[in-house]
Amino acid sequence: MEQTTTGVDLKEVRHVADLANLELTAEELPRMVRDLNAVLGYIAELNELDTADVPPMAQVSEVLGVPAATSGQTLRPDAIRPSVDRTLVMSEAPETDGRFFKVPKVIER
Numbered sequence: 001m002e003q004t005t006t007g008v009d010l011k012e013v014r015h016v017a018d019l020a021n022l023e024l025t026a027e028e029l030p031r032m033v034r035d036l037n038a039v040l041g042y043i044a045e046l047n048e049l050d051t052a053d054v055p056p057m058a059q060v061s062e063v064l065g066v067p068a069a070t071s072g073q074t075l076r077p078d079a080i081r082p083s084v085d086r087t088l089v090m091s092e093a094p095e096t097d098g099r100f101f102k103v104p105k106v107i108e109r
Helices: 010-019 028-047 060-064 086-092
Strands: none
Touching: 010 028
16 A cells, blocks of 8 residues: 655644744744654555554453453443533533633733
8 A cells, every 4th residue: 555645844834833832043933844754654654564464452462471460451340421510510610601611811812
């Protein structure tokens, strides 16, 4: 399976950095372009591998022989249960509009 990746350019890195609220310096921008393109190249390389005969692996701990008590196999069963009463939860909240919690703004732009 051949897959071509065009990679990212400076404009796209600036856009993603802006979306992530990151301030990249002029020196960091080209390095980020290089690093992201290296990651995308590695992913493209991995996508070329034939995994048709590789069985899916749910838990690495099973392969490594980790005891059940430490591998998560002792968790409670995943069963449907009633949810917590919204009115009760909202009555305990410091600030609410009755449906959602109100919290102070933490990100400034």
